[in-house]
Amino acid sequence: MTQATEMLQVMNASGKAKGKTPSGLKAEDLKAMFKAMLETRLLDQRGMNLQRQGRIGFYVPSFGQEASQIGAGYAMKDSDLLFPSYRVVSIALLRDVDLKVLFDQAWGNATDLCKGRQMPNHYAIKDIGWTSISSPIGTQISHAAGAARAMQIRGDKSAAWVWFGDGGTSSNDFHAGMNFAGVWKAPCIFMCENNHWAISVPQEMQTASQSFAAKAIAYGMRGVRVDGNDVLAVYEAAKEARARAEKGEGPTLIETVTFRMGPHSSSDDPKRYQDPALFEEWQKKDPIDRFREWLKGKRIWTKTWEEEITADMQARIAKAVEAAEGTPAPELETIFTDVYADVPRMLKEQHNELIEQIKKSGDIEDTSEAFPL
Amino acid sequence: MPVMTMLDALNDALHIAMEKDDDVVMLGEDIGKKGGVFGTTAGLHEKYGDMRVMDTPLSECGIIGAAVGMAVYGIRPVPEIQFQDFIFPGFDQIVSEMAKMRYRSGGQYTCPMVVRTPSGGGIRGGHYHSQSGEAYFAHTPGLRVIMPSTPREAKGLLLASIFSDDPVIFLEPKALYRHSKEEVEEGYFTVDMDTARVAREGKDLTIVTWGAMLPIVEGAAAEAAENGIDCEILDMRSMLPWDANTVIESVKKTSRCIAVQEAPRTCSFASEIAATVAEKCIDSLEAPVARVSGFDTPFPYTLEHIYKPDKKRVLGAIEYTANWE
Numbered sequence: 101m102t103q104a105t106e107m108l109q110v111m112n113a114s115g116k117a118k119g120k121t122p123s124g125l126k127a128e129d130l131k132a133m134f135k136a137m138l139e140t141r142l143l144d145q146r147g148m149n150l151q152r153q154g155r156i157g158f159y160v161p162s163f164g165q166e167a168s169q170i171g172a173g174y175a176m177k178d179s180d181l182l183f184p185s186y187r188v189v190s191i192a193l194l195r196d197v198d199l200k201v202l203f204d205q206a207w208g209n210a211t212d213l214c215k216g217r218q219m220p221n222h223y224a225i226k227d228i229g230w231t232s233i234s235s236p237i238g239t240q241i242s243h244a245a246g247a248a249r250a251m252q253i254r255g256d257k258s259a260a261w262v263w264f265g266d267g268g269t270s271s272n273d274f275h276a277g278m279n280f281a282g283v284w285k286a287p288c289i290f291m292c293e294n295n296h297w298a299i300s301v302p303q304e305m306q307t308a309s310q311s312f313a314a315k316a317i318a319y320g321m322r323g324v325r326v327d328g329n330d331v332l333a334v335y336e337a338a339k340e341a342r343a344r345a346e347k348g349e350g351p352t353l354i355e356t357v358t359f360r361m362g363p364h365s366s367s368d369d370p371k372r373y374q375d376p377a378l379f380e381e382w383q384k385k386d387p388i389d390r391f392r393e394w395l396k397g398k399r400i401w402t403k404t405w406e407e408e409i410t411a412d413m414q415a416r417i418a419k420a421v422e423a424a425e426g427t428p429a430p431e432l433e434t435i436f437t438d439v440y441a442d443v444p445r446m447l448k449e450q451h452n453e454l455i456e457q458i459k460k461s462g463d464i465e466d467t468s469e470a471f472p473l
Numbered sequence: 474m475p476v477m478t479m480l481d482a483l484n485d486a487l488h489i490a491m492e493k494d495d496d497v498v499m500l501g502e503d504i505g506k507k508g509g510v511f512g513t514t515a516g517l518h519e520k521y522g523d524m525r526v527m528d529t530p531l532s533e534c535g536i537i538g539a540a541v542g543m544a545v546y547g548i549r550p551v552p553e554i555q556f557q558d559f560i561f562p563g564f565d566q567i568v569s570e571m572a573k574m575r576y577r578s579g580g581q582y583t584c585p586m587v588v589r590t591p592s593g594g595g596i597r598g599g600h601y602h603s604q605s606g607e608a609y610f611a612h613t614p615g616l617r618v619i620m621p622s623t624p625r626e627a628k629g630l631l632l633a634s635i636f637s638d639d640p641v642i643f644l645e646p647k648a649l650y651r652h653s654k655e656e657v658e659e660g661y662f663t664v665d666m667d668t669a670r671v672a673r674e675g676k677d678l679t680i681v682t683w684g685a686m687l688p689i690v691e692g693a694a695a696e697a698a699e700n701g702i703d704c705e706i707l708d709m710r711s712m713l714p715w716d717a718n719t720v721i722e723s724v725k726k727t728s729r730c731i732a733v734q735e736a737p738r739t740c741s742f743a744s745e746i747a748a749t750v751a752e753k754c755i756d757s758l759e760a761p762v763a764r765v766s767g768f769d770t771p772f773p774y775t776l777e778h779i780y781k782p783d784k785k786r787v788l789g790a791i792e793y794t795a796n797w798e
Contacts, residue, residue: 245539277539
């Protein structure tokens, strides 16, 4: 299993061909991948700005990880179920999510699919097979193994894809999920985005393994290490993993070696713990710049085309932001609904107590402070 | 009508659920060929095979986490945790994932699953095979927390739990597995999880209890009746959501209340009963609300029988409360 420690590449650091172009990709596919990567960058820039302007409370950018995500996203099938982390919004874009769905969630407003119950970036979008995100690290990993097992039980031909970072491999649920999926030979693809950082803790403090992909060996599954800033290499690895899942050959762990080019979240400042030289080194390997160079080499990219994508995305973002920001907060009763299938009597009584209190003493003041993490 | 132990009744319920719906699957440690350490899943693997009755790797967080994924995908997993004392590696999955899936996704995703687990003492198992952890779960909005007290109740509540669209922690009072038999209807039926059961009607005093304490309370009430004290016994069935109304109505009638549980006292479900009765029944109360419980200590091995509330302790509380002036 040499693949678990060697790093697969299709293009070199400056976007020149290194391996062969993945088979089956037409010019329109390559353009769609680039477009989704660029749109993700634009979305994240806007999200961070909105937080800086105090208009939303929190944001998690995925700067630098666009290739790592879109490469795999492009290998998914429509019926596949996603168990995302809070840093893979790009896949939602690839699945044609309505931008208003994302910004409604950022504002936690009345039309938010999650009814204002979660922090920004903790989306749940059932229409696109996007399951609900939680903050505790790694919990979704065993869910994916279980969902993949359910697919086997029902005889469905789908696969489960789960996303986590280098930090996530230290969690209980990584071990449990990998182990269960390995034993079950379940159609599950484990996407470990090694972005080098778990907030401020560097990857070398996360494991003494030779690589994150090498962990697959102990679970009896295929482990692949791939250049995560090389969208085509990621696609190649993910496509192969997807094919293996469908053929009943079991799960795959893919480590995409990438770099978190932004803060952990809008509340974080990497200058406190990260050597600026390291950031500069990775900036030279920016996945969007690399793929642009590669597309230029194939005469697929033009400046006008990129400008069109940018202008269109910015206009769509502006429209979605305006609509989401102008939507009021969820109704009071949403505190009490969806705890159970039906609202039990005890919650109806607590709801009534709250309404009576507000009738007597007026609206309740918002005294929450800024989120620190 | 067949006569069954609680173990028979639970096993019957599992067979019926798997027969009724192909989406019902089971997973856990030693639940397959062995049929569970208590025999609760006996015969299921033979009938339904590896895909629907899964012996899993030895990982409670994995069992519950995988079951959450199955439920989110749309099937109905019924994981077993071999002893409730072993559930804590899966506690994060229960509290952060299973309980919150419907709420945090705005109702888009649900988590219809039942974690079955034997709870409480009675088998000389030391503190790792004997604890009563219901209060941990009752403090987690989104869960249903059920504990049956008779064979018929166990079957009806388990079937109701499996076909509920809410996630359920189903605590099986292992002391009652083979304790006694009763007539149980054949085939599919459910028992209402939302309403407490009046196990004995009485006018002098209300005793609120659940699970393995029920027969002990019944024994004490029978003896108290000989001394002219007529106890009403409420079997809670569910500790979340819980039926405060039945408790309040009963205490308004009897004016006196005791909560009896095997679990430690502080921050327990008995404490919740006492607080609610104090809040809602103050005008009716003629005696302080009493709690009979395990102690705020780990569950002991050799002195298990002294730790667990017995008939004498319950009788002591009955006399104290009934004679308060």
